[in-house]
Amino acid sequence: MARHPATPAAAPKVRVVTLKIDGHDIGAREDETILNAANDNGIRIPTLCYLEGLSEWGACRMCVVEVAGSPKLMTACSTRVAEGMEVTTNSDRLQRYRRTILELLFAERNHICSVCVSNGHCELQSLARACGMDHVRVPYRNAAYAVDSSHDLFRIDQNRCILCTRCVRVCDEIEGAHTWDVMGRGVDSQVITDLNQPWGQSTSCTGCSKCVQVCPTGALVKKGTAAGEMEKQGGFLPYLTEMRGNR
Amino acid sequence: MSRTIKIEPVSRIEGHAKITLTLGDDGRVEDARFHLTQFRGFEKFCEGRPFPEMPALTARTCGICPVSHLVASSKACDHLLSVAIPVTAGKLRRLMNLAQLVQSHALSYFHLSSADLLLGMDSAPEQRNIFGILAENPQVARDGIRLRQIGQTIIEILGGKKIHPGWMVPGGVNAPLAEEQRQKILAMIPEGLEIAKRTLSSFKALVGRFSEEIEHLGNFPSMYLSLVSPEGGLEHYDGVFRIKNAEGAIVLDKVPLVDYARIIGEAVEPFSYMKFPYYLPAGYPNGIYRVGPLARLNNCDFCGTPLADAALEEFRALQPGKPVSSSFHFHYARLIEIVYGLERMGQLLIDPEITSTRVRARARGNNSEGIGVAEAPRGTLIHHYKTDADGLMTWANLIIATGHNNLAMNRAVKQSAQHFVDGNDLKEGALNRVEAVIRCYDPCLSCASHAFGQMPLEIELVDASGEVVDRVTR
Ligand code: SF4
Numbered sequence: 001m002a003r004h005p006a007t008p009a010a011a012p013k014v015r016v017v018t019l020k021i022d023g024h025d026i027g028a029r030e031d032e033t034i035l036n037a038a039n040d041n042g043i044r045i046p047t048l049c050y051l052e053g054l055s056e057w058g059a060c061r062m063c064v065v066e067v068a069g070s071p072k073l074m075t076a077c078s079t080r081v082a083e084g085m086e087v088t089t090n091s092d093r094l095q096r097y098r099r100t101i102l103e104l105l106f107a108e109r110n111h112i113c114s115v116c117v118s119n120g121h122c123e124l125q126s127l128a129r130a131c132g133m134d135h136v137r138v139p140y141r142n143a144a145y146a147v148d149s150s151h152d153l154f155r156i157d158q159n160r161c162i163l164c165t166r167c168v169r170v171c172d173e174i175e176g177a178h179t180w181d182v183m184g185r186g187v188d189s190q191v192i193t194d195l196n197q198p199w200g201q202s203t204s205c206t207g208c209s210k211c212v213q214v215c216p217t218g219a220l221v222k223k224g225t226a227a228g229e230m231e232k233q234g235g236f237l238p239y240l241t242e243m244r245g246n247r
Numbered sequence: 248m249s250r251t252i253k254i255e256p257v258s259r260i261e262g263h264a265k266i267t268l269t270l271g272d273d274g275r276v277e278d279a280r281f282h283l284t285q286f287r288g289f290e291k292f293c294e295g296r297p298f299p300e301m302p303a304l305t306a307r308t309c310g311i312c313p314v315s316h317l318v319a320s321s322k323a324c325d326h327l328l329s330v331a332i333p334v335t336a337g338k339l340r341r342l343m344n345l346a347q348l349v350q351s352h353a354l355s356y357f358h359l360s361s362a363d364l365l366l367g368m369d370s371a372p373e374q375r376n377i378f379g380i381l382a383e384n385p386q387v388a389r390d391g392i393r394l395r396q397i398g399q400t401i402i403e404i405l406g407g408k409k410i411h412p413g414w415m416v417p418g419g420v421n422a423p424l425a426e427e428q429r430q431k432i433l434a435m436i437p438e439g440l441e442i443a444k445r446t447l448s449s450f451k452a453l454v455g456r457f458s459e460e461i462e463h464l465g466n467f468p469s470m471y472l473s474l475v476s477p478e479g480g481l482e483h484y485d486g487v488f489r490i491k492n493a494e495g496a497i498v499l500d501k502v503p504l505v506d507y508a509r510i511i512g513e514a515v516e517p518f519s520y521m522k523f524p525y526y527l528p529a530g531y532p533n534g535i536y537r538v539g540p541l542a543r544l545n546n547c548d549f550c551g552t553p554l555a556d557a558a559l560e561e562f563r564a565l566q567p568g569k570p571v572s573s574s575f576h577f578h579y580a581r582l583i584e585i586v587y588g589l590e591r592m593g594q595l596l597i598d599p600e601i602t603s604t605r606v607r608a609r610a611r612g613n614n615s616e617g618i619g620v621a622e623a624p625r626g627t628l629i630h631h632y633k634t635d636a637d638g639l640m641t642w643a644n645l646i647i648a649t650g651h652n653n654l655a656m657n658r659a660v661k662q663s664a665q666h667f668v669d670g671n672d673l674k675e676g677a678l679n680r681v682e683a684v685i686r687c688y689d690p691c692l693s694c695a696s697h698a699f700g701q702m703p704l705e706i707e708l709v710d711a712s713g714e715v716v717d718r719v720t721r
Contacts, residue, residue: 114303114307114411115300115303115304115307117299117300119413144295146295147295147296147297147639148637149297149637149638149639150637155297157297200637223297223299223611223638224299224417224609224611225299226299226300226302226303226413226416226417226421227300227302227303227304227413228303228413229413229416229421
């Protein structure tokens with residue numbers, strides 16, 4: 001039986017704009033973010049809460065860039081490109097800000113890499129290394145955070161959580177379970193399962209492990225892993241998103 | 248007028264400590280105490296953490312013997328998992344434990360103590376370190392550095408890192424031994440053994456010069472506690488508890504490791520942060536016992552490797568029919584154990600099973616309580632954990648090797664101070680002997696590595712009203 005390709009839906013009209021990123025002339029679709037346009041052209045901007053295949057969040061501020069004419073720094077993951085824009089992705093000022101952001105993340109909760117299950121496979125840790133963060137100049141809060149080990153397969157260690165909300169988004173947008181959410185405000189914010197029930201008692205969790213695999217740090221992990229043994233496999237995400245036709 | 252002499256910090260040991268000597272009116276030493284002056288509270292850090300993190304976490308107690316903590320902790324976790332680990336995993340853990348024994352004993356003997364032995368207890372303090380040895384007898388210094396390097400390289404080959412390898416995990420080890428790694432380690436053994444043999448014979452030649460020290464450096468009757476294999480052989484990884492009394496008679500034998508609390512009690516004293524374990528049935532402080540190389544050799548029936556067994560026979564001849572009681576002979580015992588460690592590693596490495604790829608048992612936390620015991624270079628090391636239903640730690644107790652020897656070290660300090668120190672005529676060499684008796688035990692106080700041989704030593708003479716009447720600094 002002959003196969004016929006489905007008639008393509010009429011593509012919406014999207015304009016192409018030209019802009020400069022780090023002095024390079026670049027063409028991009030007007031609905032693209034600065035981050036996407038930069039990535040497409042081989043310019044790397046550090047990110048942490050951003051994950052291809054999930055909605056944009058703009059929480060961690062690692063991807064801040066300078067846009068000529070704007071006194072404010074913009075997050076590359078959530079700012080659209082515009083005609084004639086001039087973007088700088090790397091400068092002394094940006095490096096300083098990024099290092100400070102990382103220092104604040106380390107100081108806020110308790111990161112003791114040497115004994116952490118994610119040691120050596122952690123996005124926060126490798127970003128700190130890449131950004132040259134060798135000291136934390138603000139005092140550590142040393143606040144006590146709980147570890148919830150009630151789930152049969154997984155564990156959440158709030159000490160290592162950086163509130164990137166990747167777990168919340170993947171659970172809602174890809175798995176469709178919406179087990180995870182954020183509770184509280186400011187420094188008291190915390191990711192929770194169901195209505196702040198122990199994870200092991202969650203009736204909505206399907207046990208799919210997507211949240212664990214996309215978590216950038218040692219916060220969401222598989223049980224039974226010893227220090228340095230938790231390697232995440234987040235590669236499924238772009239594939240799943242594509243197979244769903246970006247629905 | 249009673250006076251006090253403080254030796255603080257004690258030099259060429261692992262960690263910070265001080266010694267206080269209280270002098271009577273006649274200037275003779277009345278009392279002596281060995282204090283641990285720092286507090287780290289590792290047991291508290293463990294609370295609330297998932298138990299599989301314990302091997303890595305507790306290994307941070309020590310930069311010299313992290314492997315010992317890895318072994319004891321992994322074994323306590325095996326107990327929590329309620330599994331028998333694959334045979335090869337046990338052999339691999341044993342291999343790494345022996346590599347650690349060799350490197351740690353080499354450090355103790357060559358880097359920390361050989362200066363006292365080769366240059367003399369009264370030699371100039373600024374010479375009395377590994378650099379002094381390097382100037383005086385470069386071959387010995389080279390041997391020490393090489394032997395330690397061999398031990399550390401083996402640890403690195405097995406675990407990927409010299410210090411704090413993450414290879415030992417609950418249920419076994421996380422990577423098998425590849426043929427190429429096996430060959431590499433095997434190739435280092437003969438050189439190590441040559442050094443070890445050379446060192447042992449040069450030590451034996453030296454012993455005659457130290458008869459006064461042998462007699463008075465912590466030479467007293469005590470019990471001895473160690474692991475032995477079920478057959479009664481020298482043991483460092485598993486086995487059962489054996490206790491001998493000062494006469495050499497077996498008081499208790501074949502005590503399962505999980506029953507440690509039946510035989511060991513822990514007392515506290517206001518003058519030290521270190522607890523005072525004692526043999527429970529004998530009460531405190533009568534239940535004084537010693538652990539470590541001396542205790543292991545006194546307790547075992549045989550070593551199980553040819554060179555070490557021959558050396559053991561000579562060692563036994565020091566005090567025929569009785570345990571060897573002088574703390575000075577910790578050094579001797581250490582050298583025999585280095586020979587044993589290298590020989591035994593050679594045996595393990597030619598075992599065809601050693602490269603099997605079945606090296607890990609997987610399970611969840613099935614027990615709520617886990618106990619792991621092993622012989623660290625300095626003596627018996629006990630990790631005891633309790634967890635909640637989700638596998639989070641609720642309680643931990645670590646009894647470290649140096650702790651067991653606490654009562655004995657205090658007794659030894661007093662004995663050597665009473666013999667060597669005259670408060671009316673304070674000599675640096677005499678104070679060095681008081682320190683040297685502590686170095687016999689190779690205490691690992693903070694269980695952290697510190698600069699050795701270069702630590703300032705301060706001795707203060709304090710009169711009854713607390714006034715400093717004299718101070719010597721080096
Ligand atoms: S989560 Fe990452 S940064 Fe935090 S302790 Fe673990 S390895 Fe270090």
